[in-house]
Amino acid sequence: MSDARKDHCATYAARQWLGRDRRASGVVELARHLVGIQSQIPTTPALAARARLPSAGPDDMRRELEQARRLVRTWTVRGTLHVVPTDDLPLFWRALRPEWETRWSKYLDNHVSREQREQAAAAALQVLAGGPATRTEILAGAQEILGCREEWLAYLFSSWGGVLKDLAYAGLVVYGPEREGEACFVRVEDWLDLPAVDMDPDDALAVLLDRYLKAYSPARLQDFVHWSGVTAGRAREALARLQGRVAVRDGWLVTEGEVLPGRGPLQGGLPRRR
Known part of the structure; x- marks a missing residue:
């Protein structure tokens, strides 16, 4: 491995809290720094924490998810499950809801109508008004409420997310407590106390880009596109809104004054908008 490549790897490890100096921090701060921890497999966030935090215990993540509720599990970037700080949820919703509504949810249109969704x-929310419920329980309740056992309804409660993703990106439903190893869903209003956020979606995405660079730079704009799942056009708009705070050199995006391994401190401004 070349010296430049070693420098890059060391930089990425340090930024992602995987360097030699382990952080004396907690799981909430870790989730905030990483802009969410991948959670398609429920055990992944706890493993990610134990790899980075010397004080992280095996139950810390679940305690924050179910008791303190300073963390929450839901769909965020790329339409995939992550654990994120609860007070960051409105930011993710503002930034990513347009992607779900206009792009990510299109697969549902091949199977069900908007009216069916x-x-x-509405039936799912009615079921959840009675408290946390598993996916199977929500489906059974919806079948009873709608008097329908057709395949389209079962499809909307499949493991792909379906209508529960609709409700998640609308800011109405998130994952709640586990019951005998099975995930339950809850209404946001019953489970969390959230700050009100009224922000333009592209401004919200710019905040996510700024945070992403703190944890994953040096990075290219296309790296952020892949990580977030947004369009290149929206990524460029987010970058433009960070003008004066992010520099570009040879296609790399990093915060002004930071060092690009093998190249020295970055100088200069953003590329011109086209």
Whole structure:
């Protein structure tokens, strides 16, 4: 491995809290720094914490998710499950809801109508008004409420997320406590106390880009596109809104004054908008 490559790897490890100096921090701060911890497999966040934090215990993540509720599990970037700080949820919703509504949820249109999605969503919320419920329990309740056992309704409650993703990106439903190893869903209003956020979606995405660079730079804009799942156009708009705070050199995006391994401190401004 070349010296430049070693420098890059060392930089990435340090930024992602995987360097030699382990952080004396907690799991909430870790999730905030990493802009969410991948959670397609429920055990992943706890493993990520134990790899980075010397004080992280095996139950810390679950305690923050279910008791303190300073962390929450839901769908965020790329339409995938992550654990994120609860008070960051409105930011993710503002930044990413346009992607779900206009792009990510298109696969549902091949199987169900918008009216069917709305009916299933209303029924799911009615079931969850009674408290946390598993996916199977929500489906059974929706079938009873709608008097329907057709395949389209079951499809909307499949493991792909379906209508529960509709409700998640609308800011109405998140993952709640586990019951005998099975995940339950809850209404946001019953489970969390959230700050109100009224922010333009592209401004919110710019905040995510700024945070992403603190944890994953040096990075290219296309890296952020892949990580977030947004379009290149929206990524460029987010970058433009960080003008004066992010520099570009040879295609690399990093905060002004930071050092690009093998190249020295970055100088200069953003590329011109086209």
